[in-house]
Amino acid sequence: MVLQPLRPFIEVQEKGWIGCGALLSSVGRETDVPRKRRAIAVPPDVRTDGVDHLPTWGTRQRCKHCTVSHFSHVFCSKCRVNLCLNKHRNCFWAFHEKGTYG
Ligand SMILES: [Zn+2]
Numbered sequence: 001m002v003l004q005p006l007r008p009f010i011e012v013q014e015k016g017w018i019g020c021g022a023l024l025s026s027v028g029r030e031t032d033v034p035r036k037r038r039a040i041a042v043p044p045d046v047r048t049d050g051v052d053h054l055p056t057w058g059t060r061q062r063c064k065h066c067t068v069s070h071f072s073h074v075f076c077s078k079c080r081v082n083l084c085l086n087k088h089r090n091c092f093w094a095f096h097e098k099g100t101y102g
């Protein structure tokens with residue numbers, strides 16, 4: 001008697017799995033594609049064009065310019081990368097300076 005109310009539930013679950021066949025296969029395809037989440041490449045010509053590169057206060061993230069882990073709240077509104085901008089380091093300026101990229 002205990003199993004009886006469970007049966008319809010299982011049936012619905014099974015139908016759900018079959019019904020989601022298309023959805024499941026699409027999820028499988030997504031895992032095949034490597035996630036490009038690490039480096040956001042900023043084209044050098046955009047980076048040094050000097051137009052609309054405004055320092056914006058955002059979430060604290062690793063500086064894109066520093067080779068060691070420095071964290072900064074300041075990011076470029078155009079390049080969308082975090083850069084140090086304080087009395088010790090001005091990576092914001094260095095990052096956008098012509099010839100320093102690479
Ligand atoms: Zn920029």
Ligand SMILES: [Zn+2]
Pocket residue numbers: 063064065066070083084089091
């Ligand atoms: Zn930095």
